[in-house]
Amino acid sequence: MSGDLKQAYNLINILEAEHKLNREDWVFLLKNRGEDRELSEYLFKKADALRKRIYGDAVYVRGLIEFTNYCCNDCYYCGIRAGNANAQRYRLTADEIYACCDEGYALGFRTFVLQGGEDAFYSDDDICLMVSGIKERHPDCAVTLSIGEKSYESYKAYFDAGADRYLLRHETANPAHYARLHPENLSCENRKRCLYDLKAIGYQVGAGFMVGSPYQTEENIAEDLLFLKELKPQMVGIGPFIAHHDTPFKDMKSGTLEETLFLLGLIRLMLPEVLLPATTALGTIHPLGRELGIKSGANVVMPNLSPTGVRKKYLLYDNKICTGDESAQCKDCLSARMASIGYRIVTDRGDHPGFEGLSCQSHLNIC
Ligand code: 5AD
């Protein structure tokens, strides 16, 4: 074994024991991951064991409702950017959102994630009404918002209306890299401000980034990991970048399965209790991406609860999976996929019988 590879194993041991590395060590480990599958397997075993020690065989589910694909921003990577004239835009009404939640509730979901583009059509009052409306109907459920950058006051109003959690990926912690992924009116600084505001208000917060986004370097990823360690979010969402054909990044290459899995393992060791989704993007680049994600340290899946009629319109990237399925199919499919690798789907507010004993014919295909 080369000296560098030996040092990479050593750094994984240190990360496991101390849950942190310095910048130089992160860069070294990321650069020396190489194609050594044994190093990755070594990491995944440790990440899986740590997660099992904390969470057992539980995989948490969050029902995702993509309620608007209008967006005033123009992020270069994103398929629903304002500049994409080919996107077919849609918005769900409050009643349509409640119907998704009711359907999800009957299927056993106890967390609803309302995700959308930055859409000024919905005022703060509209969002607050939707949040309180869901809480009234389903007081035992958590409501998560994922609607982008807002002011402290807006975040506070949503929180006071009953929102429990907020997902806002930081995208990249490096300002120069941030500027290569976004137009000038968006800044890394404001993104981070939002995340600290959300934490200060009392939300459970999710941050994260794309793996293999254009121009990303190992140094950038090291900065992402250091930022996450400092922020200590409750959730970290990472998935591979996948090009969308109607964006400026249409010819850029996608992030890889291997690198995404490696990062999931590292993040598990760095933040042992973190909620770590095996994302739809990971399931899109490999038919068993989500299963492999769980085996590398992830412990959350986010099945789609959006109405079938709009799913194909919420395309952040090409070839997104789960856009043709009913909510029940999606949930059954994921239950079967998790069962196939020895894990058990649970709701975050305790087990729900609705998730047990399900079968899925399609569980070895991309669904
Ligand atoms: N590929 C992968 N992930 C993407 N996202 C946006 N566009 C893409 C893409 N082309 C991610 C961003 C965003 C989240 C909702 O989806 O990280 O925060």
Ligand code: FES
């Ligand atoms: Fe959506 Fe498989 S998870 S259909």
